[in-house]
Amino acid sequence: MRPRRSLLGWMLVAPATIGVACFLILPVLLALGVSFFDWDLLGTRDFVGLENYRSLLADGALLNSLLVTAVFTLLSVPLSLALGLILATQLVRALPGSAVVRVIVVIPWVCAPLALGVVWTWIFQPSTGALNTLLGIRVEWLTDPTLALPAVAFVAIWQNVGYISLFFQAGLGRIPDSIYEAARLDGAGPFQTLRHMTIPLLRPTTFFLAITQVVASFQVFDMVYALTGGGPRHRTEVIASLVYHEAFQNSHLGRASAVAVILFLLLVVITVVQQRWFSSRITYDMS
Amino acid sequence: MKRRSLLTSLAVTGTVGALAACSPSSSGGGSGSGSDGGGDGKTLTFRLWDETAVDAYTESFAAFEKESGWTVSIDLVPWADYWTRLPLDVASGDAADVYWMNSANYVLYKDSGDLLDITDVVTEGRDRWEKAVVDLYTRDGGLWGVPQLWDSIALFSNSDLLEKAGVDPTTLSFDPAADSDPLREAGRALTLDKAGKHPGDDGFDADSRTQFGVNSQADRQAIIGPMLAANGAQWQKDDEYVFASEQGIAAFDYMQGLVNDAQIAPSAADTNANGDVSRDLFTQGKLALFQSGPYSLKTVFEGVGDSFSWILSAPVAGPEGPKSLVHGVVAVGNAKADDAKQEGIAKLLTWLGSAEGQKPIGAQGVAFPAHQDAQGEFVDYWDGQGVDVSPFVEAAKDAAEADTGAKANAGLEAAMPIFQEIFIGRTTAAEGVPQAQEEGNAAMA
Numbered sequence: 001m002r003p004r005r006s007l008l009g010w011m012l013v014a015p016a017t018i019g020v021a022c023f024l025i026l027p028v029l030l031a032l033g034v035s036f037f038d039w040d041l042l043g044t045r046d047f048v049g050l051e052n053y054r055s056l057l058a059d060g061a062l063l064n065s066l067l068v069t070a071v072f073t074l075l076s077v078p079l080s081l082a083l084g085l086i087l088a089t090q091l092v093r094a095l096p097g098s099a100v101v102r103v104i105v106v107i108p109w110v111c112a113p114l115a116l117g118v119v120w121t122w123i124f125q126p127s128t129g130a131l132n133t134l135l136g137i138r139v140e141w142l143t144d145p146t147l148a149l150p151a152v153a154f155v156a157i158w159q160n161v162g163y164i165s166l167f168f169q170a171g172l173g174r175i176p177d178s179i180y181e182a183a184r185l186d187g188a189g190p191f192q193t194l195r196h197m198t199i200p201l202l203r204p205t206t207f208f209l210a211i212t213q214v215v216a217s218f219q220v221f222d223m224v225y226a227l228t229g230g231g232p233r234h235r236t237e238v239i240a241s242l243v244y245h246e247a248f249q250n251s252h253l254g255r256a257s258a259v260a261v262i263l264f265l266l267l268v269v270i271t272v273v274q275q276r277w278f279s280s281r282i283t284y285d286m287s
Numbered sequence: 288m289k290r291r292s293l294l295t296s297l298a299v300t301g302t303v304g305a306l307a308a309c310s311p312s313s314s315g316g317g318s319g320s321g322s323d324g325g326g327d328g329k330t331l332t333f334r335l336w337d338e339t340a341v342d343a344y345t346e347s348f349a350a351f352e353k354e355s356g357w358t359v360s361i362d363l364v365p366w367a368d369y370w371t372r373l374p375l376d377v378a379s380g381d382a383a384d385v386y387w388m389n390s391a392n393y394v395l396y397k398d399s400g401d402l403l404d405i406t407d408v409v410t411e412g413r414d415r416w417e418k419a420v421v422d423l424y425t426r427d428g429g430l431w432g433v434p435q436l437w438d439s440i441a442l443f444s445n446s447d448l449l450e451k452a453g454v455d456p457t458t459l460s461f462d463p464a465a466d467s468d469p470l471r472e473a474g475r476a477l478t479l480d481k482a483g484k485h486p487g488d489d490g491f492d493a494d495s496r497t498q499f500g501v502n503s504q505a506d507r508q509a510i511i512g513p514m515l516a517a518n519g520a521q522w523q524k525d526d527e528y529v530f531a532s533e534q535g536i537a538a539f540d541y542m543q544g545l546v547n548d549a550q551i552a553p554s555a556a557d558t559n560a561n562g563d564v565s566r567d568l569f570t571q572g573k574l575a576l577f578q579s580g581p582y583s584l585k586t587v588f589e590g591v592g593d594s595f596s597w598i599l600s601a602p603v604a605g606p607e608g609p610k611s612l613v614h615g616v617v618a619v620g621n622a623k624a625d626d627a628k629q630e631g632i633a634k635l636l637t638w639l640g641s642a643e644g645q646k647p648i649g650a651q652g653v654a655f656p657a658h659q660d661a662q663g664e665f666v667d668y669w670d671g672q673g674v675d676v677s678p679f680v681e682a683a684k685d686a687a688e689a690d691t692g693a694k695a696n697a698g699l700e701a702a703m704p705i706f707q708e709i710f711i712g713r714t715t716a717a718e719g720v721p722q723a724q725e726e727g728n729a730a731m732a
Contacts, residue, residue: 040395040399041374041375041378042374042377042378042395042396042398042399042401043398043399121560121561122561124560125557125560125561125564126554126556126557126560127553127554127556127557128557128564138494140556142560143555143556143559143560143707143711144556145713228560231559231704231707232559232704232707232708232711233704233705233708234704245700248370248371248374249696249697249700250694250697250700250730251374251395251694251697
């Protein structure tokens with residue numbers, strides 16, 4: 001019986017396994033291989049060993065992109081999570097109009113980032129943009145080197161808050177009311193309840209969101225591309241933009257692959273660190 | 288698919304997969320692709336990036352089909368995706384049989400043996416093709432595309448505003464060595480703030496300008512190219528930038544001065560972020576002089592409507608006279624398409640190089656056809672709309688060189704952010720132009 005059951009199991013997972021192997025593992029391995037070549041995609045491939053990695057580290061472009069991406073992540077992820085949680089705590093109270101607000105805040109997440117980027121370039125336009133007109137000032141949001149990255153992060157936060165709040169709403173829905181009642185009877189105020197009960201009980205949700213949001217912000221590309229194109233002077237050139245520029249504008253597929261490999265390794269490290277950090281914290285069983 | 292093609296596709300997927308996978312907005316962006324289109328042996332594929340040209344080519348191919356028996360399937364890939372998809376399709380053997388190409392990109396494909404030498408394919412009528420375009424695509428003894436359309440640069444003028452300010456657009460000129468010149472004087476007269484003051488007047492508020500004199504922005508084709516050439520600066524020599532000459536630096540300093548010192552051009556903070564700001568201001572009647580190409584004609588014509596009258600004239604003259612940049616688009620033949628299709632490809636390229644094949648491009652007002660005998664169609668179309676487009680024809684006769692080289696795009700991508708910094712006034716021309724040349728040349732190496 002066991003071999004037959006085992007065979008059935010393999011058959012059931014085979015389509016997914018083949019898909020993952022062909023469209024994920026094999027391309028990753030090939031990209032790793034390409035990173036050791038000098039190749040413009042159309043001509044011949046010349047083996048250059050670690051030269052692509054060496055040149056990337058030497059010319060500062062990779063370091064700049066890593067720094068830009070790290071700052072973007074630090075600006076966008078914690079704020080997105082905090083605002084998403086605050087929004088969720090209000091939406092679960094089922095106040096009048098909550099259903100409408102719930103739909104409205106998710107709309108930006110449903111929209112294509114590229115389209116959102118284009119719309120926000122109009123809003124951020126210094127002379128005729130809606131934002132400056134509303135504020136009655138003239139700020140160069142996307143062309144000032146000190147403001148461009150925070151402006152991009154702001155759009156990312158605006159786009160993601162609704163999506164994040166959905167998960168927090170689901171997490172909040174799983175916390176039994178009796179726990180809050182007990183806390184109230186013990187004299188806990190709203191802030192104490194949030195800090196000592198809600199946040200710890202939402203740790204699994206927070207863990208999931210933190211990992212996915214960090215990974216997503218390290219992969220962000222199209223919205224940044226539409227908003228600033230990586231400028232001014234590479235101040236918003238996130239790591240995925242660097243992959244694109246190297247591959248399609250500079251025709252350096254080897255260097256682009258090297259950046260992609262570094263990005264992959266970096267995400268693996270970040271995910272492992274996050275997993276360790278969260279697993280060392282207590283998770284309450286609410287079942 | 289061949290083994291190499293499969294591996295290429297997978298390798299590229301691996302490299303850029305992160306981009307595609309992370310983005311929920313990634314899309315195909317085209318309408319079919321590849322040389323497999325059609326199915327039977329008498330169907331060819333043709334790829335282009337301009338949606339407005341599709342109807343013209345549909346009309347042209349209908350006539351070609353009757354004459355040759357070959358049908359042509361059109362594959363539209365928008366400009367935003369064109370140069371990303373093309374190398375992938377060419378490398379994996381899925382390129383169209385005939386496709387549009389520009390001068391900044393063709394050398395890469397020519398060097399890798401992907402393009403047919405047109406001198407072997409089209410034997411008659413080549414002398415009727417626009418010479419400026421033929422020169423752009425002539426390299427290493429071959430011609431690497433059949434000229435399709437071209438554009439040059441002219442000056443769009445708001446006649447109502449110019450008449451009010453007493454400015455004649457045909458007399459405009461600039462001289463970076465002088466303290467003032469007709470362009471700056473006209474620009475000053477045409478620029479107004481909310482209180483009706485001109486730049487230089489007491490209390491003039493640049494942030495509240497309601498009307499601008501002229502466009503000056505980091506636009507290689509309409510502004511940088513013509514202004515540098517008109518000041519006697521050369522853009523590139525062979526495949527290397529040489530624009531950081533004394534004349535080149537002076538021209539850049541002059542162009543940024545129109546924005547930051549004379550304050551007669553829209554802010555670079557606006558034009559760097561959105562290159563169409565100047566065109567939009569012109570169509571709204573808020574910009575008096577707008578230097579651009581035929582690619583702006585339709586938008587300006589439809590946007591302006593009856594709100595004011597406008598005319599075209601020669602680009603602003605510099606010490607070397609008025610100069611334009613001529614860009615040309617060609618149709619290239621896929622040298623690696625199936626042998627069975629090569630006869631059809633040769634026939635299609637010959638048709639695309641004929642006056643009959645190009646007439647719909649002009650007759651539908653898409654662009655200037657590259658065949659001289661078809662250009663009258665475009666002039667007639669715009670005559671019918673009340674616009675005299677002859678300044679574009681004149682401007683093309685003494686044109687400056689457009690970008691070319693195996694990595695011309697990479698060079699421009701490296702230089703352009705520095706040009707933008709010069710226009711916005713954060714970097715001086717003396718500092719930025721040599722830096723842009725150095726970084727541009729490094730990217731093209």
